[in-house]
Amino acid sequence: MPTAASARHDDAVIRAAREVFAEHGMAAPISEVAQRAGVGVASIYRRYPSKTELVEQVRIAAFRLVIDEAEAARAEEQDPWQALSRFMHRCLREGSGIGTVLPQPEAQHPRSVVFRDLQQRVAEVIEALVEDAKLAGELRADVDWPDVLLLFKHLNPSLPTSEPRRAELRARYLGLVLDGMRAEGAPLRGPAPDTAEWRALCDGRTA
Incomplete structure (x- = not known):
């Protein structure tokens, strides 16, 4: 069951991904998403193995x-x-x-x-x-x-x-x-x- 902290992490990543991909398209690096969300790149890849899956979650x-x-x-x-x-x-x-x-x-x-x-x-x-x-x-x-x-x-x-x-x-x-x-x-x-x-x-x- 997701914790409050993991839910906040997911919300931050989804918001950041929406902004980054809307501005720069699929060429945008995951590092940009991570920077805006204030999380590590590795933590995003553990949750979302590819950009395509991340966009679908958005x-x-x-x-x-x-x-x-x-x-x-x-x-x-x-x-x-x-x-x-x-x-x-x-x-x-x-x-x-x-x-x-x-x-x-x-x-x-x-x-x-x-x-x-x-x-x-x-x-x-x-x-x-x-x-x-x-x-x-x-x-x-x-x-x-x-x-x-x-x-x-x-x-x-x-x-x-x-x-x-x-x-x-x-x-x-x-x-x-x-x-x-x-x-x-x-x-x-x-x-x-x-x-x-x-x-x-x-x-x-x-x-």
Whole structure:
């Protein structure tokens, strides 16, 4: 069973890896991750034998954060639109790491069962938020749950400024996006991604 110290170690490594790989891609050395996390290189390799596995764990951590935020928003907000809005704001808040653009894994690297299970759960919890808001007449009918996930990517580009400033900009542009998601908006061009296309985009392959 993990100790509190090992959990803190893992959290520090995951945060550092997310930042380093987002900034420098897979060419970044593990030593850079270790330096930012304040741990030894050997300790990272004992826990994560390869960069590819470490990147997958970063994605798994992001999936868990998305699920937690979606479930909390749906449970605690009575108004479906407020639940969806809260969820998106929380996912893009300062330091969340959700939506960070990471390098794609090697094509031959198989996704773990944990990864696939959490990926599916992410789809389910966001779909529930989206459908609730549609049924309430607050979210436009032509927005689907994959749109929300791809918006996280669009709203969180790599910018040459501090994370607090990036968070301010994310919140600013999310406000514009949420206004456009309201039910009274003009029809959107083109269909939303379907499940197969969303998975392909997540996996870095052609649908």
